[in-house]
Amino acid sequence: xxKVENLVKSYSDAPVLHGISxxxxxxxxxxxxxPNGAGKSTTMNIITGCxxxxxxxxxxxxxxxxxEPEQAKKLIGYLPEQPPLYMDMTxxxxxxxxxxxxxxxxxxxxxxxxRSMELTGITPVRDRLIKHLSKGYKQRVGISExxxxxxxxxxxxxxxxxxxxxxxxxxxxxxxxxxxxxxILFSSHIMQEVQAISDRxxxxxxxxxxxxxxxxxxxxxxxxxxVITIRARASADEAARILATxxxxxxxxxxxxxxxxxxxxxxxxxxxxxxxxxFFAFARAGLALTTLEHEAISLEEAFLQLTSxxxxxxxxPDEEQKVNTKNG
Amino acid sequence: xxxxxxxxxxQYFKGMFGYFFGAVLLMFAGIYTxxxxxxxxxxxxxxxxxxxxxxxxxxxxxxxxxxLSEEKxxxxxxxxFSLPVKLSEVVIGKYIAILAVLAVPVIITAAYPLILSxxxxxxxxxxxxxxxxxxxxxxxxxxxxxxxxSLTENQAIAAGLSFAVFLFAYFGSNLTDYLxxxxxxxxxxxxxxxxxxxxILYILTGDITAAAWTVALCVVVLTFVxxxxxxxxxxxxxxxxxxxxxxxxxxxxxxxVLDLRSVVYFLSVIIFFLFITVHSLEKRRWS
Numbered sequence: 065x066x067k068v069e070n071l072v073k074s075y076s077d078a079p080v081l082h083g084i085s086x087x088x089x090x091x092x093x094x095x096x097x098x099p100n101g102a103g104k105s106t107t108m109n110i111i112t113g114c115x116x117x118x119x120x121x122x123x124x125x126x127x128x129x130x131x132e133p134e135q136a137k138k139l140i141g142y143l144p145e146q147p148p149l150y151m152d153m154t155x156x157x158x159x160x161x162x163x164x165x166x167x168x169x170x171x172x173x174x175x176x177x178x179r180s181m182e183l184t185g186i187t188p189v190r191d192r193l194i195k196h197l198s199k200g201y202k203q204r205v206g207i208s209e210x211x212x213x214x215x216x217x218x219x220x221x222x223x224x225x226x227x228x229x230x231x232x233x234x235x236x237x238x239x240x241x242x243x244x245x246x247x248i249l250f251s252s253h254i255m256q257e258v259q260a261i262s263d264r265x266x267x268x269x270x271x272x273x274x275x276x277x278x279x280x281x282x283x284x285x286x287x288x289x290x291v292i293t294i295r296a297r298a299s300a301d302e303a304a305r306i307l308a309t310x311x312x313x314x315x316x317x318x319x320x321x322x323x324x325x326x327x328x329x330x331x332x333x334x335x336x337x338x339x340x341x342x343f344f345a346f347a348r349a350g351l352a353l354t355t356l357e358h359e360a361i362s363l364e365e366a367f368l369q370l371t372s373x374x375x376x377x378x379x380x381p382d383e384e385q386k387v388n389t390k391n392g
Numbered sequence: 393x394x395x396x397x398x399x400x401x402x403q404y405f406k407g408m409f410g411y412f413f414g415a416v417l418l419m420f421a422g423i424y425t426x427x428x429x430x431x432x433x434x435x436x437x438x439x440x441x442x443x444x445x446x447x448x449x450x451x452x453x454x455x456x457x458x459x460l461s462e463e464k465x466x467x468x469x470x471x472x473f474s475l476p477v478k479l480s481e482v483v484i485g486k487y488i489a490i491l492a493v494l495a496v497p498v499i500i501t502a503a504y505p506l507i508l509s510x511x512x513x514x515x516x517x518x519x520x521x522x523x524x525x526x527x528x529x530x531x532x533x534x535x536x537x538x539x540x541x542s543l544t545e546n547q548a549i550a551a552g553l554s555f556a557v558f559l560f561a562y563f564g565s566n567l568t569d570y571l572x573x574x575x576x577x578x579x580x581x582x583x584x585x586x587x588x589x590x591x592i593l594y595i596l597t598g599d600i601t602a603a604a605w606t607v608a609l610c611v612v613v614l615t616f617v618x619x620x621x622x623x624x625x626x627x628x629x630x631x632x633x634x635x636x637x638x639x640x641x642x643x644x645x646x647x648x649v650l651d652l653r654s655v656v657y658f659l660s661v662i663i664f665f666l667f668i669t670v671h672s673l674e675k676r677r678w679s
Contacts, residue, residue, distance in 0.1 A: 112473075113473060113474060113677075114470050114474050114677065115677055116677055134476040134477075134478075135476075137474060137475060137476035138476045140474065142471075142474040144467060144470045144471075144474075148467050148469075148471035149466070149468065150399075150466070150468060151466065152406060152407055153399075153406075157402065161395060161398075161399045162471070162475070164395040165395055165475040166475060166476060167476060
């Protein structure tokens with residue numbers, strides 16, 4: 065339904081997107097996750113035909129967005145980052161205008177507009193001027209605009225941006241609800257939000273699609289093995305010999321050795337199990353452990369490291385490819 | 393397109409704007425009618441309209457300034473880009489709405505010659521031909537104003553820029569009278585004009601080769617013609633500016649002449665500026 069092939073966008077010299085590709089065929093909520101400036105909005109603008117790509121193409125329901133824009137655009141409802149509202153209109157007038165522009169039959173405009181207002185909960189303010197509405201209501205007017213003409217694909221650029229917690233929950237519920245019979249592509253820079261409502265997550269950073277997968281898969285990908293640090297009253301060699309006998313730990317690394325003490329750092333899948341084994345191994349050897357601690361990186365931290373300094377935790381290129389093709 | 397026209401008219405007449413524009417134009421129509429026809433006792437309504445055309449300098453920029461600049465500022469252009477409508481429909485729809493707002497006071501003014509004719513001789517034929525020309529002049533200026541408003545997201549800049557362009561169109565042909573009328577001066581002025589056009593072309597399209605070719609072609613053709621027969625260049629520049637000036641074209645009607653060439657010229661100006669307005673919007677998507 066939505067096919068994006070190798071999108072590249074450059075402004076004068078600076079490239080913004082470096083070849084983003086994905087394909088969406090089934091209904092559901094698809095979350096675009098990435099820090100600000102990663103290229104989420106640019107990608108969405110290109111998909112909806114508001115912006116041209118330097119290279120690559122977008123096909124919506126079999127229609128190329130550049131070559132057959134009218135057919136393709138009928139299948140898309142788009143809410144840009146700043147809702148495109150005419151401030152001196154009422155929501156009802158505004159929605160009627162958009163519905164007519166989307167080619168809704170004259171006899172159906174009224175019904176469709178009323179239905180979409182009902183769904184987004186803006187019926188109470190239908191006759192007030194949009195400029196007098198609160199930010200949450202404006203956002204909802206924007207969302208209800210995307211539903212007109214019954215498009216299969218709905219694209220929402222940061223739909224919860226700048227809203228209060230209650231409004232955020234409401235919008236999230238609405239997005240989830242709509243995802244049952246639409247393809248919803250929404251963007252956000254908040255990881256929990258994307259995880260909470262998406263059926264599929266795509267992480268974009270620095271103009272590249274890094275990962276795409278189910279939220280659980282994403283979690284697996286991001287979850288790093290906890291790091292265990294120990295300090296024992298033993299020489300480095302002694303401690304190394306003992307650690308070598310313990311199963312389930314990797315990446316053993318000497319931190320320091322001084323005055324009969326030595327410190328090591330290692331990683332383990334199962335922290336609790338590994339810590340127990342280490343403890344008994346040293347106990348059997350009659351050597352005292354003075355420190356045994358572990359440190360786990362939260363998903364949020366891992367995400368931040370992944371998207372900001374991609375070299376800090378540079379995803380193995382082969383692995384990246386694998387994840388992409390698996391879900392691509 | 394009907395939908396766009398409806399939306400635009402709704403915006404013009406929901407606020408004060410459409411009424412304000414009509415009221416101001418009618419106010420001046422009233423003042424000039426009293427002055428020219430009643431006080432001075434002229435039987436020609438053309439003189440009234442002729443004087444009134446000056447008001448276009450201020451009123452048309454105000455009429456067109458927000459049309460496209462406001463869409464850009466409020467980011468509603470993104471909505472228009474993402475809707476399944478052609479940009480040409482958007483531009484023509486907006487233009488027709490502007491014409492409608494302009495037409496309201498002009499149609500009301502159409503009653504004046506009739507009212508005046510109750511109290512004396514009024515040449516109705518020339519009065520009405522002139523009224524049509526008056527509307528066409530406004531329409532041509534509005535197409536330029538619409539184009540200017542597509543260039544910026546600031547209403548005030550759009551209005552100021554349109555005003556500057558109109559002012560030049562208004563006084564341009566008078567100013568060229570002060571230029572030396574020799575053949576060489578005309579050649580230089582025409583080449584300078586060619587460079588300016590090439591520069592505008594470059595700003596609009598970003599295509600340096602096309603701009604360079606325009607300059608080259610301009611220089612080659614003009615020098616070639618000049619060497620063959622430099623006599624025709626005498627006073628040519630001011631004649632060219634005069635025949636391109638919308639206001640000069642309009643004054644022909646004030647002499648009671650139905651000049652079809654001028655009508656064709658007005659229509660060409662309108663089509664040309666609507667065309668480049670569409671491209672100016674299109675370019676925004678490609679930048």
